[in-house]
Amino acid sequence: MAVLTVLQLNEYIKGVFEDDPALQTVAVKGEISNFIHHRSGHMYFTLKDEESQIKAVMFKGANMRLSFRPENGQKVVAMGSISVYSPGGQYQLYVGAMKPDGIGDLYQAYEKLKNQLAEEGLFDARHKKPLPAFPQKIGVITSANGAAVRDIMNVAGRRCPITELLLYPAMVQGAGTDSSLIAALDYFENRGDIDVVIIGRGGGSIEDLWGFNSEKLARKIFSMNTPVISAVGHETDFTICDFVADKRAPTPSAAAEIAVPDLKVVRQRLDLLAERAVSGGIGSIEEKQKSIAELRLFYGEKNVEKILALRREQLKGMAGKAQSLSPLAVLSRGYAVVSKDGRAVKDSAEVGVGDSVDIRLQQGAVTAQITKTEKENG
Secondary structure, three states: OOOOOHHHHHHHHHHHHHOOHHHOOEEEEEEEEEEEEOOOOOEEEEEEOOOOEEEEEEOHHHHOOOOOOOOOOOEEEEEEEEEEEOOOOEEEEEEEEEEEOOOHHHHHHHHHHHHHHHHHOOOOHHHOOOOOOOOOEEEEEEOOOOHHHHHHHHHHHHHOOOOEEEEEEOOOOOOOHHHHHHHHHHHHHHHOOOOEEEEEEOOOOOOOOHHHHOHHHHHHHHHOOOOEEEEEOOOOOOOHHHHHOOEEOOOHHHHHHHHOOOHHHHHHHHHHHHHHHHHHHHHHHHHHHHHHHHHHHHOOHHHHHHHHHHHHHHHHHHHHHHHHOOHHHHHOOOOOEEEEOOEEOOOHHHOOOOOEEEEEOOOOEEEEEOOOOOOOOO
8 A cells, every 4th residue: 555645645636536527517506605806816715505515716817707796695607627726635616607597588688788789889989978077066876875875975075075966866776777767867967067977886796787787778878968977886797887878987986086086186287287387487588598698798899899890891892882883973084964954865866956955064064055966877
């Protein structure tokens, strides 16, 4: 007889389990108890019925695909394999997929409606209305006694106490829930002074949340002129209401954070902008002063004298050119200007014998009579 260590024995038993095809693909139904959602993302719980129980684990990669949030007391069907956890010496169910038990018809109806509305375009991003940055009034649709309304009021009051919250107490579970929610939406839409509406409740089973999967409710939300934030259940819960709303929040508290600004942050940003504006203005003035100083330095007295001397020489040159072209300068060289009746005579044909003409000299003028004319040979 071989002597085994405890680990060797457990590893042997583990191999026996894993070599049995009947234990590698199993579906087990039972009630969840001792549920723990570890910070690692893994889920640890016990599946039990009236006579027995089995340990179970669902790793993060698998439970991220769940369409519901497991909780104690919930009846489920878990699919996976049986193996042994060697360090602890216990066999357990390794869950790869899981669904609520006894509500398959509800899930089928949910999926059918979701696909139908998606095909009609009710979930399209192009239809989503933007949320106001600074809402003055927010309509809240939820139970008056639930934790959801307290969470919304606490978060909104802390972030933006000047925003007014108006509660419409509505049914959030059971028969008639969709009609109650639609009435609340009608009320806030007809008021005309509501900037955004939050509709929601805390988490629960698919039966608890079924009122938020109503086709009538979905179409009402789609037709709203007022933006709607859906905050139904917990982070892993999704309802038709979530898909058709303008914004989906994972929890009621998150809905309040999305709906109202944080005034402390707004004030900090305004202070920063004011500081930048003042700093920028001072910087601009200092830059202009620097430019003036540089101009003064460039156009100092010595430079100004040089520039003036250069300008004087340029003026002398231009004056000389103008003087050389002056008619008086021409006259100074012995030429004269002959005019008849106030007009300069340029051609001998313009005068005849006996005509009187005026002759302008450099100094003075004389009047003469034409006694003879000659044409230039050319």
